[in-house]
Amino acid sequence: MSESTPAGRPRRSDTTRTAILAAARERFAADGYERATIRAIAKDANIDPSMVMRYYGNKEGLFAATVAVDLKLPDLGTLTRQDVGRALVTHFLDMWEDNEVLTALLRVGATNQAGAERMQGIFRDQVLPVTRQVCPDPEQVPARAALVATQLLGLALTRYVLRLPPVVALHPQEIVAWLAPTVQRYLTAPSP
Template sequence: MTGTGTRRSEATRDAIRTAARERFAADGYERTTIRAVAKDAGIDPSMVMRYYGNKEGLFAAAVAVDLKLPDLTTLPRDEVGRALVTHFLDMWEENEVLTALLRVGVTNEAGAARMQTIFRDQLLPTARAVCPDPEQSGTRAALCATQLLGLALTRYILRLPPVVTLPREELTAWLSPTIHRYLTAPHPAA
């Protein structure tokens, strides 16, 4: 393939992924169709199938997520919770892919599987790095996820007025101690 053909092919893929991200975020997994994504991208539906095979393949490509989690081991121990909360707020406010993934994750098996993979591959190692007992890192990372995903669901999906209107700094002040405790405090049964 020529350089021009390769660039055109990549531009088409990018247009499809962008349209799919927006459509999954707006409509969720079940209501998003290959036809709708193709229409949004300004191409024939057969091109979506050519590049991504099916809706599941399209979803996987559209919601590829690198959380770019900070290295918590380089921070003073008492800043771990705040750093993680601040990072996640930045990610949710700058990345519509996460909104799409959360919306789909709560209603669809493919979305839930994608969320579980991100948890296992990205959040769990971050928790493991700062937990006092590495054997507890799975539980501690899961507890962090309950808070962070609950925040995202209520602030960015359900848009509950008290959570939406809460200033970021105040939200961070409320949530940071909980995340910090989940990651670094001694086990409550100890």
């Protein structure tokens, strides 16, 4: 809900923000994160580039504000307990392979507070509930979900951002075979 002026009209800043976000979504979708520029986004929104900087700080902050990410996580409660690690790693690997937005968001999250907050929100809203479905101890859900995130985000960082040759060279099935047992242990093993 946006604030309104006493006459019931939306505030000019709300209108400007809406225009910036709409232009940014279109520009990021058309050009990708790397090629999209603040200047082009501002031009599309019919505003001065300084206004984009005023509201969002920089390109990374703007990107984080525009990105809506639905991980479409599988319902782990429908799987046998021994299959959850494999299902989760396979799902994440499939998503990273086909989604440039996730790679860009990972880059932004590693270098920008707004991006980090967006990643934390995705973790809180999407990963924690899935972990809750299979974790044997409800008090350990946050720690176990965080450990899963270390593996999956570490894979994404090394394969799609840093592009470490040995990781890039691995076939997806090999990655699942190596990583799934670790993720499985984090999710369902008894406490150490």
